[in-house]
Amino acid sequence: MDIIKFEFLKLLKKSRGWLGPILVFTLIMIAYPLTVELTDIELGQSFFSILWIAALLVMMLATEDIFLEDFNDGSLEQYAISQNNLSFVVGSKIFIYWLVIGLPISALGSIFCVGIINQPNFGFQIFPVLLISTYIFMNVFSFGNALSLTKGSILGTLVTLPLLLPLLIILGKVVIAINFDLNYSGFLFLLLGILSIIIVIIPMITSYIIRAHLE
Amino acid sequence: MFQVNRAYPYIFYLSLAIYLFSVFWGLFLTPEDFVQGNSYRIIYLHVPASFISQSLYLAMAIASAVYLIWKVKLSVYLVRSIAPIGAMTTFIALISGSIWGIPTWGTWWVWDARIVSTLILFIMYLGLISLHDSFNNNEKADKFLSILVLVGSVNIPIIKMSVEWWSTLHQPASVTISEKPAIDLVMLYPLFGSIIGFTGLVTCLVILSSKLQILKREKNKSWVNDYV
Numbered sequence: 325m326d327i328i329k330f331e332f333l334k335l336l337k338k339s340r341g342w343l344g345p346i347l348v349f350t351l352i353m354i355a356y357p358l359t360v361e362l363t364d365i366e367l368g369q370s371f372f373s374i375l376w377i378a379a380l381l382v383m384m385l386a387t388e389d390i391f392l393e394d395f396n397d398g399s400l401e402q403y404a405i406s407q408n409n410l411s412f413v414v415g416s417k418i419f420i421y422w423l424v425i426g427l428p429i430s431a432l433g434s435i436f437c438v439g440i441i442n443q444p445n446f447g448f449q450i451f452p453v454l455l456i457s458t459y460i461f462m463n464v465f466s467f468g469n470a471l472s473l474t475k476g477s478i479l480g481t482l483v484t485l486p487l488l489l490p491l492l493i494i495l496g497k498v499v500i501a502i503n504f505d506l507n508y509s510g511f512l513f514l515l516l517g518i519l520s521i522i523i524v525i526i527p528m529i530t531s532y533i534i535r536a537h538l539e
Numbered sequence: 540m541f542q543v544n545r546a547y548p549y550i551f552y553l554s555l556a557i558y559l560f561s562v563f564w565g566l567f568l569t570p571e572d573f574v575q576g577n578s579y580r581i582i583y584l585h586v587p588a589s590f591i592s593q594s595l596y597l598a599m600a601i602a603s604a605v606y607l608i609w610k611v612k613l614s615v616y617l618v619r620s621i622a623p624i625g626a627m628t629t630f631i632a633l634i635s636g637s638i639w640g641i642p643t644w645g646t647w648w649v650w651d652a653r654i655v656s657t658l659i660l661f662i663m664y665l666g667l668i669s670l671h672d673s674f675n676n677n678e679k680a681d682k683f684l685s686i687l688v689l690v691g692s693v694n695i696p697i698i699k700m701s702v703e704w705w706s707t708l709h710q711p712a713s714v715t716i717s718e719k720p721a722i723d724l725v726m727l728y729p730l731f732g733s734i735i736g737f738t739g740l741v742t743c744l745v746i747l748s749s750k751l752q753i754l755k756r757e758k759n760k761s762w763v764n765d766y767v
Contacts, residue, residue, distance in 0.1 A: 467690070471683050475673050483666035483687055486659045490697050493652065529686060536682050 327413055331420045342424045345386040349429050352378040353436045368441045372450075372499040375433050376492060379454065383461035384485075386425045387469050388477045390417060391534065395473055401538050410534065415527035418466050426458035449502050456515045457495060463519075463526040464488055470530045473537050491518070543746055550746075554739020561732030569726050578642040581635050582730060587737030589632035592660060593695055595625040595741070600692040603685030615681040616756060618688060619671055620748035624741060626664035633657060652701035653709040660698060663691050677756065 335342055356374050360366050391414075394400045403413045433454045438447035468484030469477055494511060501508035565583040572579040599621050602614040636654065637647045648654070670687060674680035702711045722730070757763050 471670065471687060472673070479670060479673055483663075483670050486663045486666065487691060487694065489655070489659050490694070493655075529690065533683065533686060536679060539679075 327408065328416045328420060331417050332424070335420055335424050341389065342386070342421075345382045345425050346428050346432070348385060349378055349382040350432060352382075353432070353440075357440065371437065371440050372496075375437070375450075375454075376457070376495050379429060379433065379458055380461055380485075380488065380492070382429060383426070383458055384465050384477070384481050386421060387462060387465040390421060390466050391470055391473055395534070395537065400534055404535055404538055410531035411527040414466070414470075414530045414534070415523070418462055418527065421466075422459050422462045426462055427455070430454035430458055446502060449508070452512060453495070453498050453508075453515065456512070456519050457491065460491060460515070460519050460522055461488065463522045467526050467530050467533075470533045470537075473534070491515075543750075547743065547746060550739055551743045554736045554743065556736075557732055558736025558740060561729045561736055565726070565729035565733060569729060572726075575643055578639055579726075581639045582726075583733040584737075585632060585635040585639060586730060587734045588628050588635060589657065590734055591738060591741050592625060592629040592632050592657070593698060594738075595621050595628065595745075596660065596664075596688075596692065596695055599625065599688045600695075603688040606681065606685045607689070612681075612756075613753070615685055616752045617745075617749050618684060619681075620752040621745055622664055622667045622671070624744050624748060626661060626668070628741060629657060629661040629664060633661060651709055652704070653698065656694065656698040656701050659694060663694065667691075 352374070356370075357367055360370065391400060394403075404410050430451060434447040434451040437450050438444050464484050464487055465481065468480030470480075471483060472478075472480035494514060498508050498511045498515075500506075501511060562583050566580055569580075571577055599618045602617045602621075605611050606615040606618070633654075636657075640647055640649070667684060667687060671680045671684045674683070702709050754763055754767070
């Protein structure tokens with residue numbers, strides 16, 4: 325519990341780390357209507373594609389230095405040799421990042437959804453999907469960033485982004501289901517299933533990678 | 540390595556003969572397809588290439604697991620040497636599919652589950668190569684490469700099942716283990732021949748590439764000086 329609290333405070337102090345991604349997301353969502361001929365129908369058509377890609381890119385940006393600073397100042401090494409379980413530390417780090425960045429982005433995404441498509445129920449329906457998908461994105465990008473810890477985040481993203489593309493196909497299906505007012509809970513459970521596997525496996529693999537970096 | 544050297548020419552010439560014979564059989568001795576006309580004959584390149592592109596990834600995943608569990612260095616050399624060949628076969632599968640798409644679907648490319656997932660496989664092969672090459676420390680690079688290959692193997696069942704899970708333009712498999720083939724036997728025999736021949740040729744490439752990899756990585760050992 326102490327670790328979670330400590331990581332939370334550390335991230336809050338580093339405002340560039342959490343405020344930056346949220347602002348970038350907001351700017352993308354504000355800027356994209358300017359590029360579209362301003363009619364509601366055309367805006368609505370491309371909204372969800374922009375939303376998923378923006379969420380994906382912002383999560384990529386948010387996890388850029390999730391382990392780097394701790395690696396450079398030696399805290400990760402301390403965690404690795406201390407009594408703490410390193411995969412628990414990694415898991416709580418990812419959770420805190422999601423709580424501070426993913427959660428506001430999901431809320432903002434839903435608000436923009438209501439604002440741009442003009443249908444309040446769309447906003448409520450898309451919120452849980454955004455919550456789950458941002459957490460999955462964050463986990464996978466953390467894994468990528470751990471892989472390329474000392475080599476810059478571009479490489480990590482390059483190697484992990486392909487793993488997320490099948491997820492984007494599922495998100496596309498969710499949007500179709502919402503648009504046609506179909507029951508989309510099946511997709512929600514599928515996403516939850518993916519998340520429940522990822523949430524266990526990614527911290528374990530990532531801690532193994534970090535140990536390899538520290539060797 | 541010495542035993543492989545001895546067997547290599549036999550494997551190469553036999554596979555080349557089988558492949559050329561099957562392609563000749565497929566191109567000139569089988570009848571035209573009722574629906575697709577002559578364009579279907581690209582399957583003698585497209586099907587072996589797509590089959591091999593996925594099988595190579597599977598081979599890489601098995602070799603990576605062997606490396607991570609038993610620390611067998613040769614297996615990670617194999618992973619690294621398969622990656623560019625996998626990228627090449629995936630590229631052949633994509634291009635040949637694209638060429639076939641023009642007369643059959645009327646388009647070079649569709650954003651379809653099977654095709655996009657194959658493109659993802661291609662990008663993954665390139666990502667693996669660039670990840671491995673970005674580290675100076677070979678041991679670290681080997682470890683990360685094998686982890687990424689194992690994690691990336693979740694994509695293989697997605698590619699395989701994409702034609703059944705999503706509604707797609709790409710046809711489902713015509714030949715499966717459990718069911719009667721949907722393709723006529725006249726076309727099936729040369730197809731099998733071409734798959735066997737192509738697999739043999741790619742195996743030869745893998746042998747050559749892994750030989751090179753071993754020599755490169757073990758260049759400071761005395762046996763390499765004796766060998767070269």
